Amino acid sequence: MSIASTSALALFFQTPAKHSLVHLSGIDIAVIAIYFAFVIYIGFYLKGSTNTSEDFFMAGREMTAWIAGLSFVSANLGSLELMGWAGSAYQYGILATHWYWIGAIPAMLFLGIVMMPFYYISKVNSVPGYLALRYGEAARGLSAVCFAFMTVLMSGINMYSMALVMKVVLGWDLNFSIWVSSITVALYVALGGLRSAIFNEILQFLLIWLGALLIPILGLIEAGGWTNLKHQIAARMGSMEYTHLWSTTAHFKDNPMGIHWTGLVFGLGIAISMGYWTTDFLVVQRVLSARNLRSARMAPIIGAGFKMFVPFIVILPGLLALSVLPFHLVPQDVAVATGQHSYNEVLPLMLVRYCGPGLLGLGVTALIAGFMSGMAGNVSAFATVWTYDIYRAFMAKSKSDSHYVAMGRWCTFIGVLISVGTAYLVQHAASIMDYVQALFSFFIAPLLGTVLLGMLWKRATKAAGFWGLLAGTCTAVGLFLWVHFNPAALRYVALSPDAKAMAADMYRALWSLIVCVVVTVVVSYMTQPKPLAELEGLVYGASKIPEEHDDHWYQKPLVWAGAVSVVFIALNIIFW
Amino acid sequence: MRGHTSIWFFSGLLLLCYGILILGTGLWELGHPLAHPPVLSGLHAPIWWGGLMLVMGLFYTIRFRHHR
Numbered sequence: 001m002s003i004a005s006t007s008a009l010a011l012f013f014q015t016p017a018k019h020s021l022v023h024l025s026g027i028d029i030a031v032i033a034i035y036f037a038f039v040i041y042i043g044f045y046l047k048g049s050t051n052t053s054e055d056f057f058m059a060g061r062e063m064t065a066w067i068a069g070l071s072f073v074s075a076n077l078g079s080l081e082l083m084g085w086a087g088s089a090y091q092y093g094i095l096a097t098h099w100y101w102i103g104a105i106p107a108m109l110f111l112g113i114v115m116m117p118f119y120y121i122s123k124v125n126s127v128p129g130y131l132a133l134r135y136g137e138a139a140r141g142l143s144a145v146c147f148a149f150m151t152v153l154m155s156g157i158n159m160y161s162m163a164l165v166m167k168v169v170l171g172w173d174l175n176f177s178i179w180v181s182s183i184t185v186a187l188y189v190a191l192g193g194l195r196s197a198i199f200n201e202i203l204q205f206l207l208i209w210l211g212a213l214l215i216p217i218l219g220l221i222e223a224g225g226w227t228n229l230k231h232q233i234a235a236r237m238g239s240m241e242y243t244h245l246w247s248t249t250a251h252f253k254d255n256p257m258g259i260h261w262t263g264l265v266f267g268l269g270i271a272i273s274m275g276y277w278t279t280d281f282l283v284v285q286r287v288l289s290a291r292n293l294r295s296a297r298m299a300p301i302i303g304a305g306f307k308m309f310v311p312f313i314v315i316l317p318g319l320l321a322l323s324v325l326p327f328h329l330v331p332q333d334v335a336v337a338t339g340q341h342s343y344n345e346v347l348p349l350m351l352v353r354y355c356g357p358g359l360l361g362l363g364v365t366a367l368i369a370g371f372m373s374g375m376a377g378n379v380s381a382f383a384t385v386w387t388y389d390i391y392r393a394f395m396a397k398s399k400s401d402s403h404y405v406a407m408g409r410w411c412t413f414i415g416v417l418i419s420v421g422t423a424y425l426v427q428h429a430a431s432i433m434d435y436v437q438a439l440f441s442f443f444i445a446p447l448l449g450t451v452l453l454g455m456l457w458k459r460a461t462k463a464a465g466f467w468g469l470l471a472g473t474c475t476a477v478g479l480f481l482w483v484h485f486n487p488a489a490l491r492y493v494a495l496s497p498d499a500k501a502m503a504a505d506m507y508r509a510l511w512s513l514i515v516c517v518v519v520t521v522v523v524s525y526m527t528q529p530k531p532l533a534e535l536e537g538l539v540y541g542a543s544k545i546p547e548e549h550d551d552h553w554y555q556k557p558l559v560w561a562g563a564v565s566v567v568f569i570a571l572n573i574i575f576w
Numbered sequence: 577m578r579g580h581t582s583i584w585f586f587s588g589l590l591l592l593c594y595g596i597l598i599l600g601t602g603l604w605e606l607g608h609p610l611a612h613p614p615v616l617s618g619l620h621a622p623i624w625w626g627g628l629m630l631v632m633g634l635f636y637t638i639r640f641r642h643h644r
Contacts, residue, residue, distance in 0.1 A: 027601050030597060031594060031597060031598075034590070034593050034594070034597075035590075038586070038589075038590055042586060045580070046580060048580075049580045067583060198583075199583045199586065202583050202587060203583075203586065203587060203590060206587055206590070206591070207590075210594075210625075210629060214621055214625060218615070218616050218619070218621065221616060221619070222615060222616060324615075352614070353614060353615050354614050354615055354616060354621070355614055355621075356601075356605070356610055356613065356614045356617065356621075356622065357601055357605075357610075357622075358597060358598040358601035358602070358622050358626070359598060359621060359622055359625065362594060362598065
């Protein structure tokens with residue numbers, strides 16, 4: 001899930017920088033160089049064990065629950081997202097945490113407990129692959145083409161964003177950053193496939209935590225603890241709303257985000273979050289690489305456990321900046337006009353505040369790793385969906401396995417080249433970034449309705465899957481255009497004249513999900529269902545889920561999901 | 577993992593390299609204070625953070641050196 005406005009971020013970073021934020025020493029350069037040497041070496045090392053399509057696209061389906069789980073959460077832990085949400089925490093306070101808690105945890109647990117058995121036992125290679133088995137080739141084609149197109153564009157946006165951030169933070173040339181990162185990513189993904197991408201995501205996960213964790217630790221020491229921090233923020237901002245999660249969401253105008261708890265729970269918590277975490281192939285692909293059903297179920301639960309603590313390294317630095325920085329950060333447009341620091345710079349500013357040589361290099365390496373693994377995730381998912389769901393499904397059905405591996409490798413290079421092209425395209429039209437992100441969000445919520453009804457309702461038919469998905473997507477596009485050309489329409493979409501942009505995203509996703517579900521149900525009753533025998537392994541009630549034999553009660557996925565749920569509820573109550 | 581070295585070994589090796597570099601930098605700074613030290617530099621974060629990475633790196637490198 002992306003930050004609210006990437007083009008606004010780009011607008012700020014595109015302005016001529018007076019000087020870079022960070023000056024790297026020799027030891028910092030050495031830390032960065034070691035990281036690049038490691039990722040390229042891993043690509044070459046893994047090439048020898050990446051021979052079949054199962055190896056290249058599914059990492060041999062041999063990942064343990066821990067590796068698949070960390071990779072699952074790491075694929076979403078991009079640097080642009082970290083910097084954007086740290087900036088949002090400075091701007092809106094602790095409300096930004098909702099995107100990490102209600103906007104992630106329930107969906108991740110739902111994937112592990114309810115949906116994973118169907119994805120896993122059907123032995124599909126992708127989410128469009130599941131749609132093909134359940135609803136036929138039309139639904140697969142629609143979903144695969146949309147996903148492949150949007151994924152490769154997102155990779156380009158990630159690449160361009162990294163180059164911009166490196167330009168402002170380090171003073172690096174845009175072309176240098178774009179080509180170095182793209183050649184590195186193309187090399188290690190084309191050589192080692194998904195396994196290489198997953199290995200590097202594990203390294204990135206460690207680097208992000210080790211590079212960013214010092215900021216909240218030292219920040220809390222400087223502020224004198226959490227209680228003192230809350231009082232300092234209240235005194236400085238003149239309001240207590242910056243440190244409360246739910247108590248200010250009873251009405252749109254009671255909080256700085258202009259959101260309502262119904263939008264948070266139903267729009268973010270169900271439509272957007274479940275859509276993203278359970279149907280976006282970029283993240284689901286990591287879990288499909290697990291070595292058995294138990295690992296596949298545990299992976300999202302382990303991921304949820306770590307995801308819950310990400311606000312500690314993202315949101316807390318934003319809150320600490322409200323208290324300890326001697327100057328105020330400003331919105332992008334003001335920063336552009338006045339030369340002050342913008343909200344989006346909060347993470348690099350806090351890094352510079354607490355980290356000297358060596359640690360600074362570690363923090364910058366964490367940012368680079370986050371960007372590169374984001375690109376690698378997009379490119380590897382693109383290669384899989386193109387090869388399995390477009391090329392093999394519609395163009396070359398019965399080629400040899402080695403032919404598809406070669407196609408995957410070429411796809412990786414072509415995907416990276418298209419991404420480079422996209423990066424240069426958005427350099428000249430930053431607003432494209434927002435449109436691409438909006439387009440991506442159009443497919444997420446309706447796809448959830450289609451996949452969920454397909455898994456849980458035997459009566460859902462082939463035609464209903466296609467028309468439900470199309471109707472939901474068209475609803476999202478229609479609502480987006482309505483509000484875009486007539487901002488006053490927001491009062492109807494989000495049910496209040498006080499709603500702001502983030503509320504619009506939540507309600508748009510909710511309406512598109514509802515339309516998708518209604519159309520799917522209506523069309524299903526008008527058309528012939530599949531015979532029960534054809535639904536084996538695909539639908540609840542028509543499938544025998546393999547029994548898991550855990551030696552002890554504490555090995556059961558349900559027990560761990562329960563433990564994560566308890567911590568999740570406790571955290572929401574503590575920061576209510 | 578079968579057939580190739582475990583990712584945890586690579587992670588340990590990376591942490592070990594970084595631990596040595598950062599701990600070494602922290603120790604060097606004891607004798608050569610920075611002209612513009614960061615906030616709370618008196619806590620000597622590079623020493624204990626680098627030391628922590630070194631210990632973690634050693635553990636993972638040794639523990640997973642033969643794992644496949």
